[in-house]
Amino acid sequence: MKNQYFVVRSSGVHGKGAFALKDIRKGTRLVEYIGENLSAEESDKRYDDEGVKNHHTFLFSVDKRKVIDATFGGNESRFINHSCDPNCEAIIESRRVYIEAARTIRKGEELAYDYNYERTPKTTKADEKLYKCLCGSPECRGTILSAKVTMPKKKAAGSGKKKSAAKKKKSVSKKKKTGRGR
Numbered sequence: 225m226k227n228q229y230f231v232v233r234s235s236g237v238h239g240k241g242a243f244a245l246k247d248i249r250k251g252t253r254l255v256e257y258i259g260e261n262l263s264a265e266e267s268d269k270r271y272d273d274e275g276v277k278n279h280h281t282f283l284f285s286v287d288k289r290k291v292i293d294a295t296f297g298g299n300e301s302r303f304i305n306h307s308c309d310p311n312c313e314a315i316i317e318s319r320r321v322y323i324e325a326a327r328t329i330r331k332g333e334e335l336a337y338d339y340n341y342e343r344t345p346k347t348t349k350a351d352e353k354l355y356k357c358l359c360g361s362p363e364c365r366g367t368i369l370s371a372k373v374t375m376p377k378k379k380a381a382g383s384g385k386k387k388s389a390a391k392k393k394k395s396v397s398k399k400k401k402t403g404r405g406r
């Protein structure tokens with residue numbers, strides 16, 4: 225089934241990407257992030273740290289126990305790239321993940337959301353390098369890993385408005401996914 229909002233094609237900068245087929249209104253639900261549902265343990269077993277350095281994975285960590293692996297049964301949502309200043313956001317509802325427009329998106333724009341990779345006490349400088357971000361936005365924090373917890377959360381410039389729905393409060397993180405071609 226083709227997605228009515230975006231098309232996946234190669235993106236000059238980072239492998240494949242998802243591009244808006246038309247103007248999209250803020251708040252529009254674009255796609256569900258689907259795939260094989262795994263427990264955190266199963267996903268750790270499938271992609272040990274060593275393996276992750278060599279493989280592109282499509283994991284999305286929904287909560288402490290549930291991980292979606294879009295390598296199996298995934299759809300085009302897995303090609304939406306990361307940005308530190310994204311035009312989309314990942315919303316978790318009833319333990320399912322949806323990608324929604326975080327602002328008005330113009331036809332032809334590349335879709336992106338903040339992968340916000342989880343940091344653990346074991347996260348090192350090398351990991352920051354491995355998950356280096358090249359999104360090119362002025363807001364770029366240099367890594368796809370989530371912002372350091374010790375740092376005060378910086379508000380995105382010009383985002384005086386509160387996030388629309390309360391359901392969006394949950395922090396969302398992708399898990400150990402290497403960016404394509406980064």
Ligand SMILES: [Zn+2]
Binds near residue numbers: 309358361365366
């Ligand atoms: Zn960035």
